[in-house]
Amino acid sequence: MSGERRPEPASRGERMADWADGRLGIYALGRQYLRKVFPDHWSFLLGEICLYSFVVLILTGVYLTLFFHPSMNEVTYHGSYVPLNGVRMSEAYASTLHISFDVRGGLLVRQLHHWAALVFVAAMVTHMMRHFFTGSFRKPREVNWVFGWTLLLLGLFEGLFGYSLPDDLLSGTGLRFVNGAVLSVPIVGTYLSMFLLGGEFPGHDIVARFYSLHILLIPGIMTALVVVHILLVVYHKHTQFAGPGRTERNVVGAPFMPVYLAKAGGFFFLVFGFLTLIAGVATINPIWQYGPFRADQVSTGAQPDWYLGFAEGLVRIMPGWEITLWGHTLVLGVLIPIVVFPLLLVFIGVYPFVEAWLTGDGKEHHILDRPRNRPVRTAIGASWISAYLILLAGGGNDIVATRLHLSINAVTWTIRIAVFVVPAVVLVVTRRICLGLQLRDRELVAHGRETGIIKRLPHGEYVEMHKPLTQAELHTLTAHERPGELVERER
Ligand code: HEM
Numbered sequence: 358m359s360g361e362r363r364p365e366p367a368s369r370g371e372r373m374a375d376w377a378d379g380r381l382g383i384y385a386l387g388r389q390y391l392r393k394v395f396p397d398h399w400s401f402l403l404g405e406i407c408l409y410s411f412v413v414l415i416l417t418g419v420y421l422t423l424f425f426h427p428s429m430n431e432v433t434y435h436g437s438y439v440p441l442n443g444v445r446m447s448e449a450y451a452s453t454l455h456i457s458f459d460v461r462g463g464l465l466v467r468q469l470h471h472w473a474a475l476v477f478v479a480a481m482v483t484h485m486m487r488h489f490f491t492g493s494f495r496k497p498r499e500v501n502w503v504f505g506w507t508l509l510l511l512g513l514f515e516g517l518f519g520y521s522l523p524d525d526l527l528s529g530t531g532l533r534f535v536n537g538a539v540l541s542v543p544i545v546g547t548y549l550s551m552f553l554l555g556g557e558f559p560g561h562d563i564v565a566r567f568y569s570l571h572i573l574l575i576p577g578i579m580t581a582l583v584v585v586h587i588l589l590v591v592y593h594k595h596t597q598f599a600g601p602g603r604t605e606r607n608v609v610g611a612p613f614m615p616v617y618l619a620k621a622g623g624f625f626f627l628v629f630g631f632l633t634l635i636a637g638v639a640t641i642n643p644i645w646q647y648g649p650f651r652a653d654q655v656s657t658g659a660q661p662d663w664y665l666g667f668a669e670g671l672v673r674i675m676p677g678w679e680i681t682l683w684g685h686t687l688v689l690g691v692l693i694p695i696v697v698f699p700l701l702l703v704f705i706g707v708y709p710f711v712e713a714w715l716t717g718d719g720k721e722h723h724i725l726d727r728p729r730n731r732p733v734r735t736a737i738g739a740s741w742i743s744a745y746l747i748l749l750a751g752g753g754n755d756i757v758a759t760r761l762h763l764s765i766n767a768v769t770w771t772i773r774i775a776v777f778v779v780p781a782v783v784l785v786v787t788r789r790i791c792l793g794l795q796l797r798d799r800e801l802v803a804h805g806r807e808t809g810i811i812k813r814l815p816h817g818e819y820v821e822m823h824k825p826l827t828q829a830e831l832h833t834l835t836a837h838e839r840p841g842e843l844v845e846r847e848r
């Protein structure tokens with residue numbers, strides 16, 4: 358008999374892992390990806406906020422589908438919200454009242470869904486801006502930029518469709534706006550409107566149609582895009598800011614397992630918790646106060662959600678021009694804004710390609726730019742944001758006028774002028790600020806930091822002592838190249 362000891366039987370966990378590996382190859386995947394490195398910078402959390410609020414939208418959205426009836430059939434309300442007792446309304450509106458007042462946790466989930474939508478789009482815009490200003494969209498990430506941009510575009514429409522579902526007075530007013538935009542399309546506008554609504558406005562089909570798009574088609578496409586977007590981040594690896602030890606060929610940071618996973622997991626619950634907190638304390642879209650949609654009624658102060666406010670602004674500041682050509686009426690007051698609206702977005706979508714073409718930059722980039730080192734790009738981004746914000750204010754011209762006790766015409770005219778002047782001023786000023794900051798960096802590198810200590814030299818002259826920067830600081834400030842800028846360099 359040999360004295361050899363038999364190997365200990367594998368633990369249950371190991372046996373389960375072996376079982377899964379035999380079928381899914383998880384060990385090879387784990388070896389490759391569990392040690393994937395994530396650089397540490399607060400701005401990288403913005404993509405995670407997009408992801409987590411999207412997950413919250415799906416979770417809450419699924420709960421809402423259990424109780425929401427996407428039907429425009431008329432019913433008489435007899436639910437627990439007494440002020441609307443006996444009022445005729447669509448089934449969609451009645452079911453949203455039911456969710457708000459009778460379903461357990463219904464109001465919280467509705468509010469959570471709506472708040473998550475607002476935060477989701479805000480996170481996407483901020484995430485996009487961080488990529489824009491730091492140039493992370495450059496080769497090889499242009500395609501991922503376009504995927505992200507498509508997510509933003511789909512998010513805007515997904516929000517619009519969701520907003521239209523409850524069929525309250527506000528959402529109906531939004532739909533009338535959409536219908537007006539569709540009607541302004543030359544020649545085929547009336548046909549398109551009839552096709553969309555299944556008849557004269559508001560028709561009987563639109564809520565059911567938007568419902569299918571809202572809960573199935575668009576989230577399906579978005580989920581697929583999010584997966585591809587993140588797979589591409591893994592494939593390209595992360596960009597990182599310049600710093601000691603960081604090169605175009607490496608990524609410095611913490612590994613996925615366990616550091617990043619613990620951080621990201623905790624951050625998910627933080628985002629979820631924060632959204633639930635806002636949903637619990639801040640009312641959003643109290644549809645019971647607006648009442649059901651009726652085509653002959655409209656309330657003042659009607660606003661879309663913030664992310665579509667700029668489109669509304671474009672229409673509100675446009676003069677009501679109308680011309681007739683060959684027997685067709687062209688409603689330029691609406692047509693021009695609905696042409697400019699996509700152009701503003703398309704400009705952002707194609708920007709990486711335009712920049713690469715204008716600067717002749719065909720190289721790969723994995724180290725991020727400091728915005729000041731790209732004055733023209735930074736100025737363009739700031740100018741775009743200023744145009745967006747002015748148009749957003751234009752979308753609320755009635756609110757601005759009533760809150761500030763101003764004439765609505767004065768507000769509208771101010772915005773009409775500002776939308777041309779302010780972005781141009783912002784463009785020039787931002788570029789000058791960036792150049793000024795570059796000079797400051799150059800000073801710092803050459804002479805170090807001012808210490809405030811004044812020293813008297815033997816021949817009587819007073820000089821301020823400067824403290825040289827550390828090697829790490831010097832590296833960070835100088836580790837950038839300045840290939841072809843969009844315009845000639847300032848001396
Ligand atoms: C990017 C994703 C999404 C966005 C931006 C979004 C946005 C919205 C908004 C703003 C509303 C109006 C909420 C209100 O009544 O105040 C809404 C309603 C609704 N959403 Fe979504 N949603 C998204 C995804 C989903 C998904 C994935 C589902 C279902 C699987 C869903 C189901 C619903 C339902 C049933 C309603 C009507 C109920 C109600 O208005 O309370 N949503 N959505």
Ligand code: HEM
Binds near residue numbers: 405409482508594
């Ligand atoms: C549902 C919406 C989105 C989700 C869930 C999402 C998620 C993420 C995550 C988690 C990352 C990695 C972390 C980071 O660098 O921040 C990332 C990277 C990236 N995203 Fe998004 N994103 C979304 C929308 C967008 C949009 C709207 C854009 C731009 C138009 C965009 C462009 C990019 C680019 C270029 C990268 C790679 C940058 C790098 O490696 O440094 N994303 N995204």
